[in-house]
Amino acid sequence: MAEPTKKDLLKDLVVGIDIKQHDVRPLVDAMANMAFQARNLGRAAKIYDMMLADKDCSVIVCMAGSLCSAGLRDVFIDMVENRMVDAIVATGANIVDQDFFEGLGFKHYRGDVRADDGMLRRHAIDRIYDTYIDEDQLRVCDSTMAKIADEMLAAGGPRAVSSREFIREMGAYVAKHHPTTRSLVLSAYRMDVPIFVPAFSDCSAGFGLVYHQVHHPDGHMAIDSAADFRELTELKLRAGRTGLLMVGGGVPKNFAQDVVVAAEVLGHETEMHKYAVQLTVADERDGALSGSTLREANSWGKVDLGDEQMVFGEATVTLPLVAAYAYHRGAWRAREERRFAKLFEKEAAEK
């Protein structure tokens, strides 16, 4: 049988789910009276709704894993556009390789988990489980990151910036060159929702920044991950009460939880995260961070007990239910916009 062409392989798009179209309230309410993860999910959805209904609570969303490529990108965009999140902590893969990539006009395709990976390699197609990506397009994403670094260098000279500042420039880039595409970095830019990626070089951004630094050996842009931590801590101090909605675990989960301790180190008394929900496939037996329970986080002084809930399940199944439940409950309608990104612009202007 003849080998399929690249065009044959890249034809069925991954279609993002639209939480606005699915009123899951009766389903999730019914699940809350079941057992196991159905009950946990029902409780998690109610806690997220409580965060949004609490007018003093700012919401931080954490993203790990391959969420944006898997059809969840629109969920996060809807959350940003409807005041359901005030700050984001994520992995670079989600923000750069998957969201910014689509902001540039590229797509993710439905593939086959049993595919011949050697054949995919010959076509320069990358696979994430059952999803295909055109690697040639990813290279354009890498080089666009280098271009943004070049432009920042030309505008302000060599310096180290937080990932938050760099990602805002990515939002500005999409606003300028692809204003009609749907993108999380674009929506966050427009809504002044800061996005932090603590391990920023561990993705397409890394390729772009390495290229940029090698081509500007005498002065270049760098990423200051301590600045990310400081800025997120400042945000926590400004916010006061906070709730976490963590999708997956990894670096974003720890980074967002640790700001309570960082505030203490700086001599401030601040509340632990009052509300916390984590949707994860990891369990706690290995003692690693991703599956550590939110009760355990209480022993570290990071998360309050009471309104916290772990849900053990894969996020393409659990997040649409939790997010759609909160969306259709509508508490977000009465929420004030925080526009936390402006906090750092003001600081920059004062320097």
Ligand SMILES: NC(=O)c1ccc[n+]([C@@H]2O[C@H](COP(=O)([O-])OP(=O)(O)OC[C@H]3O[C@@H](n4cnc5c(N)ncnc54)[C@H](O)[C@@H]3O)[C@@H](O)[C@H]2O)c1
């Ligand atoms: N995921 C990718 O395709 C990809 C691509 C390029 C770079 N990277 C980089 O690799 C690093 C780690 O990335 P990562 O976040 O993908 O892996 P990760 O293994 O660090 O994810 C952390 C944990 O989150 C949980 N998790 C992940 N996906 C989940 C899901 N769908 N549902 C529920 N729980 C889930 C798992 O417990 C996992 O152990 C990051 O710096 C990222 O930028 C990842």
